[in-house]
Amino acid sequence: MTPLLERIRDLIRMEGPIPVSVFMTLCLHDPEHGYYASNPGIGRDFQTAPEISQVFGELLGLWAAHEWIGMGSPETIFLVEPGPGRGVMMDDMLRAAKVAPGFIDALRPVLIEASPVLAGVQAQKLASYNPIGVRQLSAAPDGPFILIANEFLDCLPIRQYVRDETGWAERCIGLSTTGDLTFGRSPSPDPPDAPDGADQLERAPGMAGLISELSERFARGPGRALFIDYGPPAYSPGDTLRAYRDGRQADPLSEPGRCDLTADVDFSHLARLAEAAGLRVDGPTSQGDFLLRLGFAERCARLSARAGARADPVQRAAMRLVDPLDMGSRFQAICLSPGSAGAPAGF
Ligand SMILES: C[S@@+](CC[C@H](N)C(=O)[O-])C[C@H]1O[C@@H](n2cnc3c(N)ncnc32)[C@H](O)[C@@H]1O
Numbered sequence: 493m494t495p496l497l498e499r500i501r502d503l504i505r506m507e508g509p510i511p512v513s514v515f516m517t518l519c520l521h522d523p524e525h526g527y528y529a530s531n532p533g534i535g536r537d538f539q540t541a542p543e544i545s546q547v548f549g550e551l552l553g554l555w556a557a558h559e560w561i562g563m564g565s566p567e568t569i570f571l572v573e574p575g576p577g578r579g580v581m582m583d584d585m586l587r588a589a590k591v592a593p594g595f596i597d598a599l600r601p602v603l604i605e606a607s608p609v610l611a612g613v614q615a616q617k618l619a620s621y622n623p624i625g626v627r628q629l630s631a632a633p634d635g636p637f638i639l640i641a642n643e644f645l646d647c648l649p650i651r652q653y654v655r656d657e658t659g660w661a662e663r664c665i666g667l668s669t670t671g672d673l674t675f676g677r678s679p680s681p682d683p684p685d686a687p688d689g690a691d692q693l694e695r696a697p698g699m700a701g702l703i704s705e706l707s708e709r710f711a712r713g714p715g716r717a718l719f720i721d722y723g724p725p726a727y728s729p730g731d732t733l734r735a736y737r738d739g740r741q742a743d744p745l746s747e748p749g750r751c752d753l754t755a756d757v758d759f760s761h762l763a764r765l766a767e768a769a770g771l772r773v774d775g776p777t778s779q780g781d782f783l784l785r786l787g788f789a790e791r792c793a794r795l796s797a798r799a800g801a802r803a804d805p806v807q808r809a810a811m812r813l814v815d816p817l818d819m820g821s822r823f824q825a826i827c828l829s830p831g832s833a834g835a836p837a838g839f
Contacts, residue, residue: 496525496749501667509666509676512733513697516649516753521606525749528607528647534577537752538736540643541720541779541819542581545810547795548642549584551786555718556585556638557592558837560599563636563714567598570637574604574629575644579614585640586621600624602632629705637709639717645757646721648696652731653683655691663731665745673745685764692729694755700765703828707769710830717828718836723756725776725824732756759824772829774839779813780820785838788814 500518504510520527527533534540541548560569571589573582582601589596601623605611611625626632629639652663654677662680665673683693706717723732735744735751742751759776766773775782792810799806814820827836 494525494747494749496522497673497747499525500665500673500748501671504665504667504673509664509678511651511662511664513649513651515665515748516733516755519748519751519753520647520649522749527749527752528610530609530749532577532607532610533737533752534610537738539739540577541813541823542584542642543578544812544819545806546584547788547791547810548783548813549581550588551783551788551791552581552640552718553585553588554591555786555837556640557589557595559638559716560595561592562834562836565594565598566636566714568600568635569595569598570600570602570624570633570635572602572604572629572632572637572639574639574641575647576603576605576614577610577643579603579617581640581642582614582618582621582623586618600633602626602637604629604632629702634709634712636713637715639706639715640720641718642720644721645696645699645719645762646723646754648698648702650694650696650733650755651683652733653680653686653693653695660686673748675745685761687727687760690727690729692731694732694758695761696755696758699762703762703765703769703771706766706828707771710771710828714833715830716833716836718825719757719762719828720779720782720823720825721757722823723759725759725778727758727760728756730756757824759826762826766828770831772831772833773826774829774836775826776824777826777839778816778821779823779825780816782825782838783814783820 523529576582601621603614603623603625660680661677664678666676668674732755733744735742737751763773796803796807812818
């Protein structure tokens with residue numbers, strides 16, 4: 493029994509079944525017992541691309557330098573990372589960015605982090621770059637920016653909808669007769685933007701807010717927003733809510749606040765929202781293809797040559813990022829830009 497489980501049971505007893513999005517928000521961000529607030533386990537519960545190989549962040553740092561030049565090399569550029577975890581990707585990006593001296597001089601890192609624990613880890617790791625730390629994008633400084641997020645969108649709480657012969661219902665969490673958390677359904681109005689013929693749908697309400705914040709920023713000046721995350725490139729019905737603990741998948745209802753909760757990103761929905769807001773959308777393209785187009789093979793060869801006796805494990809770890817049977821195809825990259833912008837590299 494976790495302390496959060498008791499609180500969620502009380503909430504359901506008082507207010508009735510709660511949507512999956514409310515459950516996810518409590519499990520991830522409850523200030524006292526939420527997973528990210530109290531006990532985030534990057535590396536322990538799950539592994540991410542920047543933690544697997546430095547090639548990932550380095551290529552993204554070079555990509556950012558290239559896009560900065562494409563914007564006309566503005567004097568100040570904010571390199572914005574939502575959900576920077578332990579700060580590994582930002583560290584690798586900044587180290588690689590030093591090959592473009594004008595870029596590193598113009599650059600101000602901005603870290604958007606909801607978890608006070610991880611914000612502390614990031615501040616320590618990146619102290620020499622004097623990063624700006626904020627809790628949400630709306631609080632980031634205004635100006636030309638390049639936003640890069642890895643495994644951020646999959647943390648946005650989702651609502652789940654299911655359709656049967658009586659119409660749409662929302663998947664909710666209530667209590668069984670024995671007092672355990674259990675999934676059920678509540679009647680629901682039609683979910684927003686359901687593709688024709690869809691009978692299951694997941695929607696992250698936070699995505700619309702993110703797109704509207706980005707489009708306001710793009711209206712004020714140049715920018716790029718690159719998201720890398722897991723999920724199929726096109727709509728694929730299913731229940732993708734998952735929990736991870738100690739590197740294994742767990743029952744999402746079993747230990748609220750002790751497991752990471754995540755869901756596939758619906759890239760087609762993200763693209764539709766962005767296009768409706770007048771943004772340029774490039775991708776989604778598979779992470780493997782994206783990294784290969786950015787020079788993965790050359791970077792990897794150089795890293796292996798420097799690794800000496802460790803060349804094999806270094807190479808094997810990096811290859812996971814592009815392997816079509818591994819992260820290369822499970823993860824997608826998508827880039828959003830102002831409607832008037834040209835094509836970014838890598839797509
Ligand atoms: C799965 S981890 C990924 C960490 C890192 N990007 C990486 O690839 O290693 C998710 C990150 O997003 C942060 N996060 C989750 N939801 C957030 C939110 N709504 N606002 C800001 N940060 C959030 C978490 O605290 C964590 O740093």
